[in-house]
Amino acid sequence: MRAKLKIGKLVVIGVGLIGGSFALALKKAKAVRHVVGVGRGRKNLATALRMRVIDEATTEAARAVRDADLVLLGTPVGQMAEVMAEIAPHLPSHAVITDGGSTKEDVIAHARRFLGEHYARFIPAHPVAGTEKSGAAAARADLYRDRTVILTPQAESTARALRLVRAAWRRCGARVLQLDAREHDGIFAAVSHLPHVIAFALVNTLARRADARRLFGFSGGGLRDTVRIAGSSPEMWRDICLANREALLAALDGYEAELERVRAAIESGDGAALGEMFEGARAARSKWLSGTRP
Amino acid sequence: MRAKLKIGKLVVIGVGLIGGSFALALKKAKAVRHVVGVGRGRKNLATALRMRVIDEATTEAARAVRDADLVLLGTPVGQMAEVMAEIAPHLPSHAVITDGGSTKEDVIAHARRFLGEHYARFIPAHPVAGTEKSGAAAARADLYRDRTVILTPQAESTARALRLVRAAWRRCGARVLQLDAREHDGIFAAVSHLPHVIAFALVNTLARRADARRLFGFSGGGLRDTVRIAGSSPEMWRDICLANREALLAALDGYEAELERVRAAIESGDGAALGEMFEGARAARSKWLSGTRP
Numbered sequence: 195m196r197a198k199l200k201i202g203k204l205v206v207i208g209v210g211l212i213g214g215s216f217a218l219a220l221k222k223a224k225a226v227r228h229v230v231g232v233g234r235g236r237k238n239l240a241t242a243l244r245m246r247v248i249d250e251a252t253t254e255a256a257r258a259v260r261d262a263d264l265v266l267l268g269t270p271v272g273q274m275a276e277v278m279a280e281i282a283p284h285l286p287s288h289a290v291i292t293d294g295g296s297t298k299e300d301v302i303a304h305a306r307r308f309l310g311e312h313y314a315r316f317i318p319a320h321p322v323a324g325t326e327k328s329g330a331a332a333a334r335a336d337l338y339r340d341r342t343v344i345l346t347p348q349a350e351s352t353a354r355a356l357r358l359v360r361a362a363w364r365r366c367g368a369r370v371l372q373l374d375a376r377e378h379d380g381i382f383a384a385v386s387h388l389p390h391v392i393a394f395a396l397v398n399t400l401a402r403r404a405d406a407r408r409l410f411g412f413s414g415g416g417l418r419d420t421v422r423i424a425g426s427s428p429e430m431w432r433d434i435c436l437a438n439r440e441a442l443l444a445a446l447d448g449y450e451a452e453l454e455r456v457r458a459a460i461e462s463g464d465g466a467a468l469g470e471m472f473e474g475a476r477a478a479r480s481k482w483l484s485g486t487r488p
Numbered sequence: 489m490r491a492k493l494k495i496g497k498l499v500v501i502g503v504g505l506i507g508g509s510f511a512l513a514l515k516k517a518k519a520v521r522h523v524v525g526v527g528r529g530r531k532n533l534a535t536a537l538r539m540r541v542i543d544e545a546t547t548e549a550a551r552a553v554r555d556a557d558l559v560l561l562g563t564p565v566g567q568m569a570e571v572m573a574e575i576a577p578h579l580p581s582h583a584v585i586t587d588g589g590s591t592k593e594d595v596i597a598h599a600r601r602f603l604g605e606h607y608a609r610f611i612p613a614h615p616v617a618g619t620e621k622s623g624a625a626a627a628r629a630d631l632y633r634d635r636t637v638i639l640t641p642q643a644e645s646t647a648r649a650l651r652l653v654r655a656a657w658r659r660c661g662a663r664v665l666q667l668d669a670r671e672h673d674g675i676f677a678a679v680s681h682l683p684h685v686i687a688f689a690l691v692n693t694l695a696r697r698a699d700a701r702r703l704f705g706f707s708g709g710g711l712r713d714t715v716r717i718a719g720s721s722p723e724m725w726r727d728i729c730l731a732n733r734e735a736l737l738a739a740l741d742g743y744e745a746e747l748e749r750v751r752a753a754i755e756s757g758d759g760a761a762l763g764e765m766f767e768g769a770r771a772a773r774s775k776w777l778s779g780t781r782p
Contacts, residue, residue: 272759322708342706384694385707389714392686394769395746400678401772403742410776412636413679414616416717420683423710424773428766435754435762446751448697450744452689457740460729465566468729472722475688478695479718482704 199225199361205262207232207255207277209242210427211324212294213268214333217247219366222335230258231330242330256284264362267293267301272433274301278308285309290355291316292362296382296430298346298375300437317359318346320378321368322386326425339367346375383441388449390431391442393424493655495520499556500542501549501571503527504721505618506588507562508541508627513660515540516629524552525624536624550578558656561587561595566727568595572602579603584649585610586656590676590724592640592669594731611653612640614672615662616680620719633661640669677735682743684725685736687718 204220206213209231220226231248232255233239239251252258259265259281267274274295285291291312295301298318305316323341325332343363347356360370373381396417400409435442459467498514500507503525514520525542526549527533533545546552553559553575561568568589579585585606589595592612599610617635619626637657641650654664667675690711694703729736753761 322706325709341708344706381699381703381706384697385703385711388693389690389711391747391750392690393714394766395750396683396686396743397769397773398765399682399739399743399746401768402746403678405675406772407779409675409679410772410779412616412638412675413776414635415619417679417683418777419713419716420687421769421773422713424766424769426770428763428770431766432759432763435750436757436759439754439757443751443754445693446747446754449690449693450747452693452696453685453740453744456685456689456729457737460733460737460740463730463733465726465730469722469726471692472688472718472725474695475691475715475718476720476722478700478704479691479715482707483712485701485704 199358199365201226201362202263203228203230203261205230205232205258205265206248207258207265207267207281208269208273209233209238209248209330209333210268211328211332211337212321213266214242214247214330215323215335215337216266216268216294216321216362216366218333218335219338220362221246223365225362225365230262232258238330242333245330245333247330247333255281259284259286259289261286262289264358265289265291267291267295270427270430270433271295271297271301271437272429275304275308278304282308282310282312285312287311289315290358292319292359294319294321296320296386296434297437298378302346302348302375314350314352315355317351317355318348318375319359319363320344320346320382321363323368324426326423328427328430336367338363341368343368343370344378345370345372346378347372379438380441380444383438383445384448387434387438387442388445390423390426391435391446392449393421394431397421397424493519493652493659495656496557497522497524497555499524499526499552499559501526501552501559501561501575502563502567503532503536503542503624503627504562505622505626505631506615507560508536508624509617509629509631510560510562510588510615510656510660511541512627512629513632514656517659519656519659524556526552532624536627539624539627541624541627549575553578553583555580556583558652559583559585561585561589564721564724564727565589565591565595565731566723569598569602572598576602576604576606579606581605583609584652586613586653588613588615590614590680590728591731592672596640596642596669608644608646609649611645611649612642612669613653613657614638614640614676615657617662618720620717622721622724630661632657635662637662637664638672639664639666640672641666673732674735674738677732677739678742681728681732681736682739684717684720685729685740686743687715688725691715691718
């Protein structure tokens with residue numbers, strides 16, 4: 195039996211879907227004594243307090259982290275550098291820091307630069323969970339249950355920090371894996387960032403047209419599911435696309451080449467090629483859905 | 489009160505999701521006396537019989553339609569011309585014919601050419617319903633409940649045929665609209681055919697990679713929903729893409745231009761443009777989901 199995790203003070207910077215759900219899950223598991231939420235928006239913090247996602251709210255990150263045991267950076271990845279620079283001078287020497295960003299190489303580069311002496315206690319994490327909803331109001335204690343959380347620890351990372359972060363995510367109900375940060379970013383460019391770009395682009399393709407309202411009116415469940423993730427936070431996804439630019443552009447290259455193959459078959463009326471591509475996609479999807487997790 | 493619809497003999501040619509659900513719904517509504525299913529696959533017909541989707545099964549369309557009151561063409565659109573040519577000499581002079589194809593201009597052109605004297609009793613229809621599943625086993629009596637069915641009658645269409653087909657779809661629980669066939673094909677190229685092409689292409693983009701298995705293993709609900717419709721019938725979608733080629737290529741042009749806008753913003757690191765595009769897509773989707781139907 196492993197010792198029961200008990201975090202004294204957890205500071206969540208950015209109390210949205212990811213940070214809020216982390217706090218709620220640890221509270222429900224009685225794995226944390228006190229949770230402070232840090233945010234820019236007073237309305238969102240008020241919601242988080244009312245929902246008991248956090249016990250205390252503040253707009254001042256520097257003051258909040260002074261006696262923190264664990265700090266979760268739950269902001270969009272574009273804000274991480276600034277937040278790290280702000281808190282670094284005020285972090286106690288035992289505090290463990292983790293994040294919930296969907297890209298890892300950029301967050302690690304920021305941490306290396308801005309966390310200073312605390313860098314060895316920073317464990318980069320990506321909870322592969324989320325919905326198209328955002329904000330504290332969307333937080334759920336079971337968001338991470340049976341979901342994957344990927345840690346990308348560095349050579350400098352201390353064993354204690356890694357143990358604490360792994361234990362915390364496990365108490366949220368997640369299964370925890372480790373990956374190389376670069377490999378992580380390549381994988382998620384393809385399976386997550388690219389689909390989001392596609393969904394946003396498809397909605398805009400229709401929305402730009404003069405008959406957009408009529409188009410949407412005739413659409414059915416197919417379009418609705420295909421673009422569900424276009425309801426995701428624009429700010430968060432803007433940051434992800436910029437942070438993971440190279441891997442995303444490579445994934446986009448592959449996708450555009452595939453679209454060109456389909457276009458060529460349609461243009462030339464090549465039913466055999468088209469049928470083969472669609473059959474291949476259906477088979478791959480079916481195999482994937484029935485398959486095992488990595 | 490309108491008179492109660494009672495169809496004597498319904499012949500469903502192609503007993504899949506669309507044709508099978510039409511038969512089941514009319515049976516449940518007690519709006520049909522006898523249903524004959526025509527198909528190429530004996531296994532699928534046996535399933536349809538066992539599920540009581542049909543009362544009688546045959547592989548011979550010509551014989552089945554001899555005393556039909558209503559004939560539903562439920563095959564992929566690529567087979568419609570052949571089926572029409574096969575049944576035309578055997579249709580009785582009162583029989584009303586309709587179809588369930590997702591494209592209308594091509595089906596109408598085939599009907600004009602192959603149905604001969606029966607053309608005035610052909611009412612083209614597109615039930616905007618369906619799932620990624622196919623075959624008789626996927627048929628459901630409630631598939632069309634509160635869904636839209638679009639009729640694209642022609643100048644030559646008789647009032648009686650239109651009344652009968654409209655009444656039949658209404659008894660399936662659908663609301664029935666009328667559209668010009670060309671307009672129909674333009675709308676569905678954008679809201680349905682394009683999303684299917686996108687879903688098939690996205691799955692293949694990942695499936696072609698050497699690390700495909702690993703990629704799918706790390707994917708989450710976002711990808712799963714985005715490519716749900718890549719589980720649809722490859723044969724049906726191959727036919728639709730070829731039948732609606734021009735409108736689909738035009739929709740694909742618009743989409744690829746949109747992708748290029750996103751790519752340019754990512755390449756140049758233009759966060760403002762990217763954020764604006766994503767925000768616009770989220771707003772359009774949200775407005776669409778809360779909006780009224782046409």
